[in-house]
Amino acid sequence: MTSPPTPSIEPLRHALPADTERGPHHYAIDGAEPVAGFAPNDRAEVALLLRTATALGLAVAPQAGRTALRAGRPLEAYHVALDLRGLHRIVEYVPDDLTVTVEAGMSLRALQDELAEHGQYLPVDPAPDDHVTVGGLLATARSGAWRGHLPGARDLVLGIEAVLPSGDRIKSGGRVVKNVTGYDLHRMHTGALGAFGVIVEASFKVAPRPAATATLAASEGHLDAACALARRAWDAALPVRAITVLTSETARRLDVSSAPTVIVELAGSRAAVERSTADLAAIGPFTDASPAAWPHLRRLQGDPHATVLRAGVPPSALTAMLDATRGLDVLAWANVASGAVVMHGRDLDAAAVRGLRAAAEARGGFLQVEGAPAALRREVDPGGPGDLALVTALRDRFDPTRTLNRGRWGAGL
């Protein structure tokens, strides 16, 4: 591949404090190192970096936890790594309001620790684990087994501050739990992989930690039966936080069973969990299981060495989508309420991905490549931007020089 000559980053070095520069070897993406890395100490420095980089025509890739850099198309150019881990402070936390405002480079783990002191949490379970940063959580909008039972990051975000490629700092939303003032730009930024700006602060609605949780599992002879059982569990309207169907291969990997298995996580008051445990036992052969299955699934979904696909299909099509993985060397599981079928494989080729995508689309769904080697993401569309005309129009206005994540959403985008 030939690239245009790299513009000089010297003016950037002059603009930013010397202590913010980091060695480029820390920041390789898809095997390519940038010319330089910078880790600003605050959002004013982020703004300075972006303003300068845009003026110079540099391509910048924002990052922090580095857990989702194998998503989207491989970058078309990569001159500067913008490391946001220096922005890791809690700005405001009012436990009685169930709201928290934090800087985007803070890890979910640090945030959860803080919230736990007041018996609260941000109810999200993104892959691979709580090393995901708040900014990464929003930029990717990734969700896990809780999605559908609990709101996703895009529902919990109350407002953000973002730095635009121009260096302008903008806010949308606010810190209150109910607010319809102005356009919800924070929702547009959520899941946009940094297409319109770099999120530097976010406010969230948080939730009380459930007093009790319990994980139960039930195995069935066939995948069909497991899916039907999962469906009955969902229809029982119990206080569940997750209902996931594991193929027999996945159940074996998790050391849960060697047959297709439904795992359920109950969460609520002790009384509600006890009652629901009994209700589940009446629905199917549910018995207590290890909660370790959940973090294991998260790690698999965020496996940096595998190809991970997520199909979104209507809940009625989950069995068919899981069936479509037969014959492929993949671990697959389905989160019933969100219609997500996650597939984890080592050696999936483009033809296999296209076949799975066709299976999802035939059922009114879609397929996204959540993580894969660059070669595969060049060969198959990892998942387009949506309405190309509108996204291009927005990108042309917010980032005309394509400073941020150049090419992530497609050629020239």
Add this chain to the structure above:
Amino acid sequence: MTTTSGAARPARGPERRPPYEALARDLRAALGEAHVLDAPEDLVGFEYDATIERARPDVVVFPRTTAEVAAAVRIANQHEVPIVPRGSGTGLSGGAVPVRGGMLVVLTRMNSIVEVSPDDRVAVVQPGVINLHLQEALAPHGLTYAPDPSSQRVCTIGGNVANNSGGPHTLAHGSTVNHVLALEVVLPDGRVARFGSRVPDALGIDLRGLLVGSEGTLGIVTEATLRLVRMPPAVRTLLAIFESVEAASHAVSDVIRRGIIPVAMEMLDREIIRIVEPRIHAGYPLDAGAVLLIEVEGVPEGVALDAQIVEDACRHAGAREVRSASEAAERERLWEGRKAAIGAIGGAAPAFYLLDGVVPRTRLPEVMARVMALSAEHGFRCANVFHAGDGNLHPNIMFDPAEEHATDRVLALGEAIMRVCVEAGGSITGEHGVGLEKRSYMDWVFTPADLAAMHVVRDAFGGRERFNPCKVLPGGHGCASGHAAEVVRHLAGGVYV
């Protein structure tokens, strides 16, 4: 918003321009004779929504299909006239008022429930479906669509999407945006586009989440795919009676502090209780300072426990009595007073101005005290019925428009109350929208850079000048400067409220 019970007054609006006749002719050719109105006597009913603002459209169209909406938009573009979408006209911020005339697109004929899928827990509806009609269609399946604005008997799903509407049950279930999975939209250039999917977290950039709540300025919703939830096995409604709003406000925070998020926590203050109770007989004590309606749901054992915790918190905060109902009829009766409250004010005062502001829940005691003090200072009675759990205030300022300068004084008080909300860390609207009414307050909460970014979005969608002009964002070609100035101008014409 202001509720009107007075006589009609002449609407403002641009002088009719000659091309409007050609516009009407082209629209008739596309939509049929019966579905295009342009006679002045037919246009009068479409001058207003539920606010004080009035303006007459040049032409009103009633499309039945997405293709007809798209055709009408393209025709209006050829004639270079403004385009304004409208549902039932229950909006509370002037969003459907055609301030610069042009074509009003009334979506009430697009009222089909296209699909209810219990298997996928989704409903697909046209924008003119009435919120309550959808609920009625879902009930036999044991399903419900969570957003329940108080106007649900008349408001449309399209209007709910445009305004990101809330309701009492927003506290646990979230606003409309959390329940919209996908949208079909006619964009300002007439192109039909789809956003989102039948399941959450669709591929690509989330323009669905941006479109919800954009108040008809970025496109016209022609179909919505909605997420449904199972009806809970058990529900319990509690009515807690307090000596003061302050004590009730403390109870709200105390419930949350104990780790319970009820599905609803609604407050009525003394003023509203005295208006509602004699008319509705919901059983609210006339000497109470405030009542809280609290609802919890789930499996029976969990509900019983949660209800006990709620009751303890209320008593701890000074509730003198806590009543509880789990049977549907009893619960309905407790809710009756809340649901009828706004209507009852209409019978108790010649006019009232309903405000919508939002503050952090913990600031409620001081903010409510400030609201009452300001009302007294300005010489008005103020009745409060609101979503306390969300910190979403709805002060109703009662007044007599016949009194001199009444409306100016009411608006001044409304503005002062909005200031209090913003200064407490809140915002200028929790669920009614910015529309026309609050455009001039936008710079209280947003910087010029924030607003510029919103203008950029509007520009990218292509509707800046003619698609629901003069709404949400300040400025705009041919738009008046803002709420107060606009309203004062209309007062000269007459009447209201």
